[in-house]
Amino acid sequence: MDTADLRINPDRLRADFDDLSAIGATAEGGVTRLALSNEDLEARAWFANRIEDAGLVLRDDAIGNTSGILVMTQSAADPSFLVGSHLDSSLNSGRFDGAVGICAGLECLRTIREAGLRLPVNLEVISFTDQEGAWQSMLGSRGLTGRLGDLTAHRDAETIGAFRAALFRTGIIVNDLHEMYQAARPPEQVAGYLELHIEQGSRLYRSGKRLASVDGVVGRTTYLITFLGEASHSGTTDFDMRRDALRGAAAFITEAHDTIYLDFPGGMFNCGKIKVEPGVFNTIPAKAAVLCEVRHADEATLMTMEQHLLALAGRYAGRYNLDVQDKRVQHMPAAEMSPRIMQAISDACAGLCLPSPEVLTSYAGHDAQILAPFTETGMIFIPSINGISHNPNEDSRWEDVVLGANVLLHALIRAAGGSL
Amino acid sequence: MDTADLRINPDRLRADFDDLSAIGATAEGGVTRLALSNEDLEARAWFANRIEDAGLVLRDDAIGNTSGILVMTQSAADPSFLVGSHLDSSLNSGRFDGAVGICAGLECLRTIREAGLRLPVNLEVISFTDQEGAWQSMLGSRGLTGRLGDLTAHRDAETIGAFRAALFRTGIIVNDLHEMYQAARPPEQVAGYLELHIEQGSRLYRSGKRLASVDGVVGRTTYLITFLGEASHSGTTDFDMRRDALRGAAAFITEAHDTIYLDFPGGMFNCGKIKVEPGVFNTIPAKAAVLCEVRHADEATLMTMEQHLLALAGRYAGRYNLDVQDKRVQHMPAAEMSPRIMQAISDACAGLCLPSPEVLTSYAGHDAQILAPFTETGMIFIPSINGISHNPNEDSRWEDVVLGANVLLHALIRAAGGSL
Numbered sequence: 001m002d003t004a005d006l007r008i009n010p011d012r013l014r015a016d017f018d019d020l021s022a023i024g025a026t027a028e029g030g031v032t033r034l035a036l037s038n039e040d041l042e043a044r045a046w047f048a049n050r051i052e053d054a055g056l057v058l059r060d061d062a063i064g065n066t067s068g069i070l071v072m073t074q075s076a077a078d079p080s081f082l083v084g085s086h087l088d089s090s091l092n093s094g095r096f097d098g099a100v101g102i103c104a105g106l107e108c109l110r111t112i113r114e115a116g117l118r119l120p121v122n123l124e125v126i127s128f129t130d131q132e133g134a135w136q137s138m139l140g141s142r143g144l145t146g147r148l149g150d151l152t153a154h155r156d157a158e159t160i161g162a163f164r165a166a167l168f169r170t171g172i173i174v175n176d177l178h179e180m181y182q183a184a185r186p187p188e189q190v191a192g193y194l195e196l197h198i199e200q201g202s203r204l205y206r207s208g209k210r211l212a213s214v215d216g217v218v219g220r221t222t223y224l225i226t227f228l229g230e231a232s233h234s235g236t237t238d239f240d241m242r243r244d245a246l247r248g249a250a251a252f253i254t255e256a257h258d259t260i261y262l263d264f265p266g267g268m269f270n271c272g273k274i275k276v277e278p279g280v281f282n283t284i285p286a287k288a289a290v291l292c293e294v295r296h297a298d299e300a301t302l303m304t305m306e307q308h309l310l311a312l313a314g315r316y317a318g319r320y321n322l323d324v325q326d327k328r329v330q331h332m333p334a335a336e337m338s339p340r341i342m343q344a345i346s347d348a349c350a351g352l353c354l355p356s357p358e359v360l361t362s363y364a365g366h367d368a369q370i371l372a373p374f375t376e377t378g379m380i381f382i383p384s385i386n387g388i389s390h391n392p393n394e395d396s397r398w399e400d401v402v403l404g405a406n407v408l409l410h411a412l413i414r415a416a417g418g419s420l
Numbered sequence: 421m422d423t424a425d426l427r428i429n430p431d432r433l434r435a436d437f438d439d440l441s442a443i444g445a446t447a448e449g450g451v452t453r454l455a456l457s458n459e460d461l462e463a464r465a466w467f468a469n470r471i472e473d474a475g476l477v478l479r480d481d482a483i484g485n486t487s488g489i490l491v492m493t494q495s496a497a498d499p500s501f502l503v504g505s506h507l508d509s510s511l512n513s514g515r516f517d518g519a520v521g522i523c524a525g526l527e528c529l530r531t532i533r534e535a536g537l538r539l540p541v542n543l544e545v546i547s548f549t550d551q552e553g554a555w556q557s558m559l560g561s562r563g564l565t566g567r568l569g570d571l572t573a574h575r576d577a578e579t580i581g582a583f584r585a586a587l588f589r590t591g592i593i594v595n596d597l598h599e600m601y602q603a604a605r606p607p608e609q610v611a612g613y614l615e616l617h618i619e620q621g622s623r624l625y626r627s628g629k630r631l632a633s634v635d636g637v638v639g640r641t642t643y644l645i646t647f648l649g650e651a652s653h654s655g656t657t658d659f660d661m662r663r664d665a666l667r668g669a670a671a672f673i674t675e676a677h678d679t680i681y682l683d684f685p686g687g688m689f690n691c692g693k694i695k696v697e698p699g700v701f702n703t704i705p706a707k708a709a710v711l712c713e714v715r716h717a718d719e720a721t722l723m724t725m726e727q728h729l730l731a732l733a734g735r736y737a738g739r740y741n742l743d744v745q746d747k748r749v750q751h752m753p754a755a756e757m758s759p760r761i762m763q764a765i766s767d768a769c770a771g772l773c774l775p776s777p778e779v780l781t782s783y784a785g786h787d788a789q790i791l792a793p794f795t796e797t798g799m800i801f802i803p804s805i806n807g808i809s810h811n812p813n814e815d816s817r818w819e820d821v822v823l824g825a826n827v828l829l830h831a832l833i834r835a836a837g838g839s840l
Contacts, residue, residue, distance in 0.1 A: 091698045092651075133702070201656030218655060222701055231512075233809040234690030235638065235715050235783035236621030239681065241807055246691055250673035257667055261659065270654030271666055273699040278511045281642050281692040281711045281749075282553070282785075283810045291701045295655050329701075363655035365702075387661055389653040390703045 004351055004420050006115055008107045008409055010402045016050060016103040017401070020087070021095040030392025031095055035088040035130035035139070036064075036166040043087040047102065047127055054110045056125070063143030063183035064172040067126035070109045072119045080124035081191040081416040082375075083108060083408065086131035086140070086367065093132075094394020096198045096401075100382070102127055104196045104405035108412055120417040121191045128367045129172075135163050137330060139180075141367035145374040146184035151177045192341060192415055193371040196380045196408040198396050200364045202387025210400050211407060212358035213345040214379035217369035218268070218295040219302045219334030225252070225313050228323040231278055231286035242284055246276050248320040249288035252313050259312065260294065264305050268295040268363060291329075297361045299334050335369040341378030341415050348410035351420055354403075364389075378415065380407055424771055424840050426535055428527045428829055430822045436470060436523040437821070440507070441515040450812025451515055455508040455550035455559070456484075456586040463507040467522065467547055474530045476545070483563030483603035484592040487546035490529045492539045500544035501611040501836040502795075503528060503828070506551035506560070506787065513552075514618075514814020516821075520802070521616045522547055524825035528832055540837040541611045548787045549592075555583050557750060559600075561787035565794040566604035571597045612761060612835055613791040616800045616828045618816050620784045622807025630820050631827060632778035633765040634799035637789035638688070638715040639722045639754030645672070645733050648743040651698055651706035662704055666696050668740040669708035672733050679732065680714065684725050688715040688783060711749075717781045719754045755789040761798030761835050768830035771840055774823070784809075798835065800827055 023046060024031045024039030033039040044066050051058050051068030057076040059067045067084070069076045085101025105125040112123065129140030142148050152160050160177075167173045173180060199205070204212055229243030253271045260269035270293050277287040294309060296302040310326055317324035342359075349357050360381060362369075371377045382404040385395040413420060443466060444451045444459030453459040464486050471478050471488030477496040479487045487504070489496045505521025525545040532543065549560030562568050572580050580597075587593045593600060619625070624632055649663035673691045680689035690713050697707040714729060716722040730746055737744035762779075769777050780801060782789075791797045802824040805815040833840060 090700055090703060199656065200653045202658050202661060220655070220702075230808075231811045232807075233620045233784055234692060234713065235640070235688055235785065236619065236804075236809060237807055238622050241622060244677075244690075246673065246694065247677050250670040250691075253666065253670035254674050257664075268655055270664075270702065270704060271670075272654060272701040272703050272705060273696050274666065274694055276693050279693040280510055280810075281713050282690065283510060283692055284690060285692060286811075293654065293701050364653055365655065384656075387652075387657055388650075389656060390700075391651045391653075391706075 003117060003413065006111060006409065008111045008405045013103055013107045013402065013405055016106065017099060019046060020099050020103060024089065026092050026392060028092060028392035030092050030394065031089050032092050033087060033089040034091065034134040035132065036135065036170050040088050041170060047087060050106055054106060055113060056109060061144065061183040063140050063180040064129040064170065065126055065140040065144060065183065067124050068106070068109065070113055070123040072122050076122065078122055079189045079191050080122035081412070082124050082126050082193040083412055084126035084128065085195050085197060087127045088130055088132050088134065090132045090390055092392055093390050094392065096394055096396050097200065097389060098131060100198055100401055100404070101196045104408050107405055108409045111409060112413065117413070117418065119413065123412070123416060131367055135166065137332065137365065138367055138370050141370035143180055143183035144185055145370055147370060148181055187374055190375040192376040193368060194341065194378050194408060194412050194415060195366060195368045196404050197366060198384045198389065199360070199381040200384050200389035202384065203360060204358060204381060204383035205385060205387055207358065209358045210383060210403055211349065211354065212360040212381040213342050214337050214362050214381060215342065215359050216297055216334060216336045217362040217366055218297045219299050219332060220293055220295045220365055221302060221306055221331045222293045222329040223309065224289060224291055224327040224329050226287065226289045226325045227317060228325065229284065229286055232284045234282045234284050237284060243321050244284045245288040245322055246285035248316045248322045249274060249290050252316045253290065256309060256312055259308065260305065264296065264301065266296060267301065267305050295363060297334055302334065332365050332369060335372035337372060337378050338376035341376050344414040345378055345380055345407065345411045347414055348407050351410055352406060378411065380404055380411065423537060423833065423838070426531060426829065428531045428825045433523055433527045433822065433825055436526065437519060439466065440519050440523060444509065446512050446812060448512060448812035450512050450814065451509050452512050453507060453509040454511065455552065455554040456590050460508050461590060467507060470526060474526060475533060476529060481564065481603040483560050483600040484549040484590065485546055485560040485564060485603065487544050488526070488529065490533050490543040492542050496542065498542055499609045499611050500542035501832070502544050502546050502613040503832055504546035504548065505615050505617060507547045508550055508552050508554065510552045510810055512812055513810050514812065516618045516814055516816050517620065517809060518551060520618055520821055520824070524616045524828050527825055528829045531829060532833065537833065537838060539833065543832070543836060551787055555586065557752065557785065558787055558790050561790035563600055563603035564605055565790055567790060568601055607794055610795040612796040613788060614761065614798050614828060614832050614835060615786060615788045616824050617786060618804045618809065619780070619801040620804050620809035622804065623780060624778060624801060624803035625805060625807055627778065629778045630803060630823055631769065631774065632780040632801040633762050634757050634782050634801060635762065635779050636717055636754060636756045637782040637786055638717045639719050639752060640713055640715045640785050641722060641726055641751045642713045642749040643729065644709060644711055644747040644749050646707065646709045646745045647737060648745065649704065649706055652704045654702045654704050657704060663741045664704045665708040665742055666705035668736045668742045669694060669710050672736045673710065676729060676732055679728065680725065684716065684721065686716060687721065687725050715783060717754050722754065752785050752789060755792035757792060757798050758796035761796050764834040765798055765800055765827065765831045767834055768827050771830055772826060798831065800824055800831065
């Protein structure tokens with residue numbers, strides 16, 4: 001068979017996808033596979049079995065990334081071109097996020113193996129640990145690229161203790177967190193990275209297009225902004241004596257949404273959590289801790305947004321006679337995809353007689369963002385129905401998943417130096 | 421000794437107050453004695469011992485109110501004039517709230533007993549169960565006055581189960597909640613009610629006055645207002661697709677504070693708690709449940725405020741494409757104090773050569789508000805330093821506590837039909 005006619009097996013892909021969807025399935029039709037949870041462990045075990053069934057070489061690294069190598073060279077220890085995504089999910093999330101990339105990556109390697117195709121570099125399908133950040137966002141890809149940083153920074157002792165316990169329980173570490181630094185690979189050991197993922201937004205779905213090549217991933221910074229007032233009786237405290245932490249936080253959240261939308265085109269703001277203390281109906285809140293994030297594709301603009309946000313928090317703290325503390329919990333820098341890999345995706349589409357892919361910037365964080373400064377990286381998006389994601393109703397048309405998997409197959413062969 | 425010269429024993433009062441402050445003492449210098457907790461039980465046991473030490477007849481009713489009767493008539497079962505407050509506190513609250521009224525009431529009965537004073541009615545110092553509402557606000561006074569209502573209304577099964585377990589554990593009920601209805605007394609069994617309390621606001625403290633007679637207690641209504649949106653990825657969801665429940669809740673809270681202050685003079689609004697789901701930094705909140713309350717001294721205005729608040733919630737739900745649900749969790753009607761008891765307080769001040777008491781409306785809820793429609797009721801306020809309450813820093817000058825206790829003594833003797 002001519003390599004140009006090579007296609008993945010959609011039934012086998014579907015069977016894998018359905019098997020994986022059943023792990024951590026929720027009543028609402030979604031999945032919960034928080035990193036290092038029992039469900040995540042079950043998914044890893046399932047994936048390891050599928051890897052071995054596919055005749056690939058199973059690899060577990062020091063940070064819990066699970067991968068399967070299709071050996072093309074002398075040894076499985078030679079450099080490999082990575083393809084993959086993540087098995088973990090956020091709470092009661094969708095079945096497609098991460099899973100599509102894992103199942104399609106595995107199916108690509110099976111297809112290439114069965115076709116007996118020879119390539120100049122090993123191929124490796126990989127699932128990265130904790131992409132979603134149940135513990136630390138993109139832990140696995142940061143570990144593999146040697147960008148782990150200080151694992152205990154910005155975390156309290158209790159959280160670090162629970163994290164250590166979870167890593168110990170899952171067998172990733174035996175004694176201490178530093179063992180995970182051994183997952184770092186030399187850059188020359190990685191030939192490139194390709195990831196197929198759902199868009200998670202509605203741009204493709206609304207446009208009627210079926211596929212996009214990603215040109216970059218937005219940077220994201222997460223803040224914990226804590227407003228501090230004074231607990232006092234809600235009925236008796238005079239208006240000029242009230243130091244209501246939640247009032248300040250609510251005004252901040254309201255204004256932050258408006259100002260980021262109006263003043264920073266292309267910017268995103270989310271406040272996903274707020275914790276109020278003491279949290280009693282008849283006591284003025286003494287403390288309101290706001291967990292929020294900003295995103296922008298341009299690093300410099302992102303910095304400006306951050307400064308703007310902190311100034312806003314300070315202004316509302318002043319207005320309501322509060323103190324305010326901020327903690328920069330995490331920063332994921334914006335990243336650009338490799339022109340060579342983007343070209344491979346375009347060529348794959350052309351070779352499959354498909355229209356040229358849309359070119360989109362990703363507003364979601366991905367492991368590809370961590371891999372991009374480390375190795376030549378590309379991403380393929382397929383549409384999310386109504387743009388819904390991180391939700392049990394997350395959905396994609398199955399024919400788009402199959403299309404995405406075939407483009408992934410051909411882009412991977414091209415990017416890994418194969419001829420078509 | 422002339423009855424007009426009768427005074428409470430300040431050292432004995434102080435010793436009781438210090439003993440009680442040590443029960444449930446917190447590191448910050450406050451107390452936590454949540455109703456039906458171990459600390460509350462310890463306080464009840466302490467109070468029962470003090471009652472018996474004082475030579476009073478101990479009484480425990482079916483809803484856990486603890487009282488001590490100074491018998492003046494044929495029998496302890498004859499009608500009594502009540503004086504008291506509550507032993508329970510809210511979380512990490514102050515030492516004075518409730519405790520002042522309990523210790524002063526006990527000291528008044530000891531003083532009257534030692535003086536051998538004869539009155540036409542029994543006196544009864546009483547601590548009411550769960551005034552603060554750890555389970556159900558003013559449970560004990562509502563039980564005694566036969567205004568318990570449906571104890572399971574507006575509560576979920578889990579909360580009711582925990583409440584039942586706590587009541588069972590404390591020995592208040594043996595089998596079911598309905599046993600507590602037996603605490604209801606016929607109105608003719610209660611001759612009146614007097615309560616000494618800290619103001620919990622700063623009006624007295626700022627004015628430099630040392631004492632007030634309360635003319636009424638504000639009505640209060642508590643709502644659980646739940647904004648319902650849709651969980652979705654915080655980075656990828658288009659602006660016009662976002663259904664951010666917390667954004668709606670934050671705008672509602674901000675506007676509710678402003679509008680209640682501007683449009684309803686004398687009205688109070690508090691939002692003490694908000695619960696966000698799923699509560700993840702990178703997911704748009706699907707649910708934000710807001711626990712809030714409004715207070716006003718006028719029942720009709722309170723109703724208008726409530727309608728205004730619900731309309732506001734509806735407006736913001738509409739603006740941000742959310743659904744909204746509201747639950748009227750609790751309503752405590754506004755209450756007026758008895759002119760006869762207020763006169764007794766004024767006469768007591770005159771008899772003690774003190775200035776006429778200030779006349780204030782209470783913005784805090786009190787058991788007196790529940791007793792008022794049932795029996796002739798009055799309340800005495802002493803200043804709270806800086807108006808701080810429901811806070812470990814809650815404080816009152818000790819000389820004001822002693823002054824309040826002496827006014828309570830003389831007002832009680834007059835209100836209970838004694839001659840001075």
